[in-house]
Amino acid sequence: MTNRKSELETLRADLKARLARYEAHQRREDGALEKDFEEQATQTQNDEVVDSLETETRDELSQIEHALERIEHGLGDSCESCGEPIDPRRLQVLPYTTLCVDCAGD
Template sequence: MTDRKAVLEGLRDELIERIDRYRAHKERRGGALDKDIEEQAVEVQNDDVVDGLEREAEEELAQVMRALARLEAGEGDDCERCGEPIDPRRLQALPYTTVCVDCAEP
């Protein structure tokens, strides 16, 4: 079995780096004002996309941090909702999950 903590830490670092890149992208754009309206529209649209990606990465990061915290508390392999052990195959496929397959279903 792979070390889930190491996998999660890798994911966390990757996400932090990604969020940094999105922010840098937006800041760069904020500094340079455009001459061309059309160009501006494209950039604003692009920013919406980056905003969406950033939000997604932030949510994923929050989930990874929660899984890491639970892992460190010694309860990382148990479902957050029902307390039953989470299937190891599920943990392998989704290392950041904190619920078992039954509780993940709506």
């Protein structure tokens, strides 16, 4: 469990750093939009991609925070839906999962 907790904490730190980069991009810390219309169009498309990545990152970060909270309460290895143990192989692949394979498939 400690190894999983440490892996989740590392993932959390990485995601927070990634979010900071996305937020900096959205605040245009690297400069305003170009004056050239075609370049503005490209930058706007990039903004949409960054928005999508930011949303995905926030969702993953939320799942990691939830998994860490469950670990702190001694529930990290059990399915939060049915209460059965989560297969350790599943936890290796998805360390932030809180559901067993059966419940995740429902």
